[in-house]
Amino acid sequence: MERERICFTLNNSPVEIHCHPGERLVDVLREQLDLTGTKEGCGQGECGACTVLLDGRAVNSCLVLIGQVAERSVLTIEGLAAGGKLDPLQTAFVTEGAVQCGYCTPGMIISAKALLMEKQNPTEAEIKEAIAGNLCRCTGYIKIIKAVQTAASARLEG
Amino acid sequence: MQDQVVGSSPVKVDAKDKATGATKYPGDLRVPGMLYGKLLYSPSAHAKIIGIGLADAWQVPGVRAVLTANDVPGHNGHGVIIPHQPVMARDLVRSVNDVLVAVAAETMAAAEEALRKVKIELVELPAVFDATAAMAEGAPLVHPEGNILSHHKIRRGDMAEGWARAAAVVENTYRTQMVDHAFLQTEAALAEIDDGGILVLHVATQYPHWDRKELSRALGMPEDMIRVVGGSVGGAFGGREDMSLQVQAALLAMHTGRPVKIVCTREESFHAHSKRHAMVMHYRTGATGEGRLTAVEATIIGDTGAYASWGTNVLRKAAVHATGPYIVPNVKVDAYAVYTNNPFAGAMRGFGAAQPAVAYEGQMDEVARVLGLHPFAVRWQNAMTEGCITATGQVLESGVGLRATMEKAGSLVGWDVSKING
Ligand code: FES
Ligand code: FES
Numbered sequence: 365m366e367r368e369r370i371c372f373t374l375n376n377s378p379v380e381i382h383c384h385p386g387e388r389l390v391d392v393l394r395e396q397l398d399l400t401g402t403k404e405g406c407g408q409g410e411c412g413a414c415t416v417l418l419d420g421r422a423v424n425s426c427l428v429l430i431g432q433v434a435e436r437s438v439l440t441i442e443g444l445a446a447g448g449k450l451d452p453l454q455t456a457f458v459t460e461g462a463v464q465c466g467y468c469t470p471g472m473i474i475s476a477k478a479l480l481m482e483k484q485n486p487t488e489a490e491i492k493e494a495i496a497g498n499l500c501r502c503t504g505y506i507k508i509i510k511a512v513q514t515a516a517s518a519r520l521e522g
Numbered sequence: 523m524q525d526q527v528v529g530s531s532p533v534k535v536d537a538k539d540k541a542t543g544a545t546k547y548p549g550d551l552r553v554p555g556m557l558y559g560k561l562l563y564s565p566s567a568h569a570k571i572i573g574i575g576l577a578d579a580w581q582v583p584g585v586r587a588v589l590t591a592n593d594v595p596g597h598n599g600h601g602v603i604i605p606h607q608p609v610m611a612r613d614l615v616r617s618v619n620d621v622l623v624a625v626a627a628e629t630m631a632a633a634e635e636a637l638r639k640v641k642i643e644l645v646e647l648p649a650v651f652d653a654t655a656a657m658a659e660g661a662p663l664v665h666p667e668g669n670i671l672s673h674h675k676i677r678r679g680d681m682a683e684g685w686a687r688a689a690a691v692v693e694n695t696y697r698t699q700m701v702d703h704a705f706l707q708t709e710a711a712l713a714e715i716d717d718g719g720i721l722v723l724h725v726a727t728q729y730p731h732w733d734r735k736e737l738s739r740a741l742g743m744p745e746d747m748i749r750v751v752g753g754s755v756g757g758a759f760g761g762r763e764d765m766s767l768q769v770q771a772a773l774l775a776m777h778t779g780r781p782v783k784i785v786c787t788r789e790e791s792f793h794a795h796s797k798r799h800a801m802v803m804h805y806r807t808g809a810t811g812e813g814r815l816t817a818v819e820a821t822i823i824g825d826t827g828a829y830a831s832w833g834t835n836v837l838r839k840a841a842v843h844a845t846g847p848y849i850v851p852n853v854k855v856d857a858y859a860v861y862t863n864n865p866f867a868g869a870m871r872g873f874g875a876a877q878p879a880v881a882y883e884g885q886m887d888e889v890a891r892v893l894g895l896h897p898f899a900v901r902w903q904n905a906m907t908e909g910c911i912t913a914t915g916q917v918l919e920s921g922v923g924l925r926a927t928m929e930k931a932g933s934l935v936g937w938d939v940s941k942i943n944g
Binding site for chain 1: 531533534536537538539540541542543544545546547549550552703704705706707708754755756757758759787788
């Protein structure tokens with residue numbers, strides 16, 4: 365496999381890696397960059413556990429090739445708590461009891477982040493739409509939706 | 523430290539690490555010198571193994587171990603009730619759960635390539651995929667001792683009297699399907715031998731202590747040489763009560779002297795763990811003109827797949843719950859766990875109590891329809907209260923909240939509960 369030099373922005377810092385441009389973003393993040401907060405649940409774009417932000421939009425990193433992110437910006441769950449301060453979404457997921465086994469949680473939070481970056485005060489329908497591509501086998505979603513609402517209002521008030 | 527827990531909502535201790543991505547599940551672990559393991563599952567549900575050719579797999583650069591049943595030093599089997607599910611199949615495969623080969627290699631790509639190079643020669647055998655058919659005379663045998671793993675009977679009262687007192691009898695067959703837990707984190711295990719020669723296995727499991735026993739039996743190694751570290755579990759729901767990758771990961775680590783990690787793909791995960799039992803439930807229910815139950819006769823056949831797992835216990839629970847939360851004076855229940863060549867069935871949320879609810883509640887609706895009564899009224903009349911005795915003779919002494927719950931639920935769906943009950 366031909367390796368190439370690929371530069372992109374990862375969690376607000378520039379990175380340079382050497383790999384085959386056909387490798388999946390999820391593998392590069394987890395195996396090469398040791399960012400294991402991004403999970404793989406299906407490898408087929410069905411479960412959303414691997415969701416990251418690519419230029420501010422939620423994407424399934426199992427369906428993105430590393431060559432596609434060159435010169436672009438990727439944000440993973442590890443990059444969300446800037447300077448160690450939790451994002452309001454992370455705080456709300458913890459306090460609302462939206463985390464059970466936690467395997468869907470990073471992807472869920474990232475999908476919700478993409479929504480809140482676009483809409484300050486989303487409706488319940490918009491929240492459901494935003495996390496429609498994220499499966500949770502534990503919670504039943506109710507507390508996840510509540511957590512997104514709580515985070516949205518915390519930001520509006522705060 | 524909070525002194526009042528009941529009535530408060532304490533934050534889950536591990537929630538913050540899960541929300542920041544810091545939590546390490548077994549699949550997230552990586553240690554120096556680690557190899558990647560991968561298992562080859564049987565493509566057939568019932569076949570004789572003629573040969574497994576490994577020479578080409580060994581030729582793949584980076585391959586460090588290619589193991590088969592011949593490399594299992596102890597008892598080649600695991601199982602919570604009967605240890606008959608092979609670590610790796612030797613002469614025969616009984617389901618697509620069966621593992622044929624385990625490889626370890628320097629990269630995942632090399633491990634995948636090696637598995638593609640394994641040459642398996644199988645001769646298909648007649649298979650049975652329907653539990654009722656598997657009970658019939660002449661059905662293909664999944665195990666030589668016969669296809670019926672267990673038969674639980676419940677007998678209460680006098681059935682003849684129950685039918686005699688019935689103004690209406692409804693009879694129906696209900697079927698539920700096989701269900702996969704589909705926990706979001708697929709199976710993953712990391713095995714290594716520490717400086718003291720202890721086998722350390724990191725695995726998402728429901729039973730670290732039981733895993734250790736199974737490992738000890740299959741590896742022929744004393745339990746005090748084995749340490750099972752149950753890390754964070756990405757969902758389980760009963761599907762992590764049986765062995766999946768534990769023994770093979772350990773064997774690969776022992777053979778290579780290197781740490782070995784195996785992570786299932788979603789497809790492999792479907793092969794690797796149990797399923798919810800598909801059940802066929804034949805019910806006959808009798809009631810008086812006012813809707814009082816007089817008799818229930820139920821035959822429940824659970825498809826337990828090719829291996830016992832918890833099948834006996836799951837079907838016992840199905841039998842115990844066959845009459846639901848209702849008072850039935852005369853009861854005859856027969857529940858069977860039956861082997862087929864389907865993927866094995868085991869524990870899953872409810873453990874056999876979930877499926878009969880489809881049947882006994884369906885029967886309640888049918889009784890109501892036939893008698894022209896409100897379905898709520900029929901259930902209300904028969905609802906268990908404190909002091910009631912279940913079909914298995916258990917006296918419900920306290921904490922029976924059924925009627926209070928029904929009242930609340932009924933009014934929430936907009937029924938005038940007191941009017942319905944007259
Ligand atoms: S792992 Fe990418 S969507 Fe499931
Ligand atoms: S918390 Fe387990 S999958 Fe969502």
